[in-house]
Amino acid sequence: MIDKRCRTLADMLAQCPDLHDGAVLLAGGFGDAGVPVLLLEAIAELGLKDLTMVSNNAGAGERGLARLLRSGSVSRIICSFPRSAGSVVFEERYDAGLLALEVVPQGTLAERLRAGGAGIPAFYTPTAYGTELAAGKEVREFDGRHYVMERAIRGDVALVHAATGDRWGNLTYAMTARNFNPVMATAARSTLAEVRHFVDVVPPELVVTPGIFVHSMLEVGA
Amino acid sequence: MSKPLSPDDIAARVAEDLPDGAYVNLGIGMPMRVAEFLPPDRECVLHSENGLLGMGPAPAPGAESPDLINAGKQPVTVLAGGAFFHHADSFAMIRGGHIDVSILGAYQVAANGDLANWALPGAKAPAVGGAMDLVAGAKQVWVMLAQQVGKDGAPRIVERCSLPLTGPACVDRIYTDLAVLEVTPDGLLVTDLLEGLCEAELQAKVGAPLRFAPACRRLRASAA
Numbered sequence: 300m301i302d303k304r305c306r307t308l309a310d311m312l313a314q315c316p317d318l319h320d321g322a323v324l325l326a327g328g329f330g331d332a333g334v335p336v337l338l339l340e341a342i343a344e345l346g347l348k349d350l351t352m353v354s355n356n357a358g359a360g361e362r363g364l365a366r367l368l369r370s371g372s373v374s375r376i377i378c379s380f381p382r383s384a385g386s387v388v389f390e391e392r393y394d395a396g397l398l399a400l401e402v403v404p405q406g407t408l409a410e411r412l413r414a415g416g417a418g419i420p421a422f423y424t425p426t427a428y429g430t431e432l433a434a435g436k437e438v439r440e441f442d443g444r445h446y447v448m449e450r451a452i453r454g455d456v457a458l459v460h461a462a463t464g465d466r467w468g469n470l471t472y473a474m475t476a477r478n479f480n481p482v483m484a485t486a487a488r489s490t491l492a493e494v495r496h497f498v499d500v501v502p503p504e505l506v507v508t509p510g511i512f513v514h515s516m517l518e519v520g521a
Numbered sequence: 522m523s524k525p526l527s528p529d530d531i532a533a534r535v536a537e538d539l540p541d542g543a544y545v546n547l548g549i550g551m552p553m554r555v556a557e558f559l560p561p562d563r564e565c566v567l568h569s570e571n572g573l574l575g576m577g578p579a580p581a582p583g584a585e586s587p588d589l590i591n592a593g594k595q596p597v598t599v600l601a602g603g604a605f606f607h608h609a610d611s612f613a614m615i616r617g618g619h620i621d622v623s624i625l626g627a628y629q630v631a632a633n634g635d636l637a638n639w640a641l642p643g644a645k646a647p648a649v650g651g652a653m654d655l656v657a658g659a660k661q662v663w664v665m666l667a668q669q670v671g672k673d674g675a676p677r678i679v680e681r682c683s684l685p686l687t688g689p690a691c692v693d694r695i696y697t698d699l700a701v702l703e704v705t706p707d708g709l710l711v712t713d714l715l716e717g718l719c720e721a722e723l724q725a726k727v728g729a730p731l732r733f734a735p736a737c738r739r740l741r742a743s744a745a
Contacts (some may be wrong), residue, residue: 329571329572329585329590329594330571330590330594330609331590331594332571332587332588332589332590332594333588355608378648379649379650379651380645380648380649380650381646382645382646382648383594383646383648384594389646390645390646393645393646394645394646396677400646400647401650402646402647402648403649404649404650404652404653404654405570405608405649405650405651405654406570406606406608406611406612406615406616406651406653406654406658407653407654409607409608409609409611409612410609410612410616412609413609414560424616424657425657425658426616426618426653426654426657426658427653427657427688428688428689429686429688429689430653430685430686430687430688430689431640431650431685431686432653447635452660458580472605473588474573474586474588474589474599474605475569475571475572475588475589475590475603475605476587476588477572477606477607478571478572478607478608479606479607479608481607482607482608482609507607
């Protein structure tokens with residue numbers, strides 16, 4: 300019988316084969332909406348090294364991603380908007396040269412992840428053509444317009460925050476807390492979901508992330 | 522010269538030009554104000570890059586939800602007919618040419634429509650967000666400038682941007698405190714000019730040659 304529900308956070312992390320030094324971690328969320336805060340904070344306690352984080356923002360205050368950055372486990376971050384109100388930990392570590400940053404236009408970040416999850420190694424996008432974020436990248440002209448080649452992103456582990464989930468791993472999301480979560484769920488070897496409420500069955504028509512993309516889940520309450 | 526337009530006056534002027542039924546993305550900051558001035562006889566659907574169509578006004582105090590925010594991370598509401606979607610779909614709407622108008626702020630705009638609005642010299646960590654996708658994908662890109670010239674008196678509308686570009690030749694229209702300008706293949710065309718401001722006075726505040734529409738509309742600041 301398939302049952303992706305875990306009883307404890309410790310079980311969930313211990314059973315994940317892809318959390319290791321040097322791993323690429325994808326974290327859903329936009330601002331404070333839909334951030335897998337508990338998972339990020341639990342990973343901060345594991346003492347891992349040299350992680351690469353992929354996330355739209357770089358955390359704020361001392362919670363969630365900010366706590367993981369504070370732990371010193373992360374050496375590289377791929378982000379569209381790392382600087383924001385309260386992104387103190389990110390700024391400290393970036394300014395101190397402890398964190399390498401790759402800034403990616405937000406839609407390119409989403410599409411690189413989508414492509415990664417869909418088995419597409421690279422694609423051409425009009426975004427960033429003629430700007431410094433396209434420097435060094437292949438440019439091609441299609442139908443009279445210029446496009447920049449971008450590579451897909453795949454992670455070792457995706458961390459997502461969902462509203463409801465059933466034992467098969469089917470997930471729904473709350474309003475704009477959806478954001479990057481469903482895209483990231485598709486793009487990693489292991490996808491760990493913190494879910495506010497487990498339900499017996501997510502109605503099939505309402506499933507946003509089909510369970511095939513999800514490996515384990517933890518109920519975290521509202 | 523009469524009083525320059527306030528940011529709200531500029532927002533009201535922009536809102537006048539939004540056609541009924543348009544799907545519109547409002548950038549963070551001043552462009553957000555356009556939402557307050559949408560004409561009641563027209564229905565525009567506001568898109569928020571973080572996965573929302575049908576964005577409504579800020580909720581009543583106490584009714585905010587951390588799950589329902591806009592691109593600026595402020596609490597918002599969702600209107601009837603709205604939809605939530607994930608980021609790849611949101612940017613498919615943007616990049617795929619489904620957004621009718623993207624309204625953005627700017628540091629500099631060039632006469633050929635080049636836009637610089639994401640990076641300033643000396644800024645520490647760069648951050649780009651969705652700006653480059655919006656200017657590459659929206660059918661129309663309109664820029665709002667609260668001031669025609671910067672704090673140092675330097676024009677923000679220039680022949681060539683000196684700041685890092687957000688996108689080349691992407692801006693269609695510029696709304697400022699003194700004028701409305703269209704970017705045309707023949708350069709900048711002024712369609713609206715502040716009451717009491719002469720053509721030469723506006724030209725002195727722009728770093729590129731201007732042409733003036735024959736029936737240039739006069740703009741007036743609100744009394745408030």
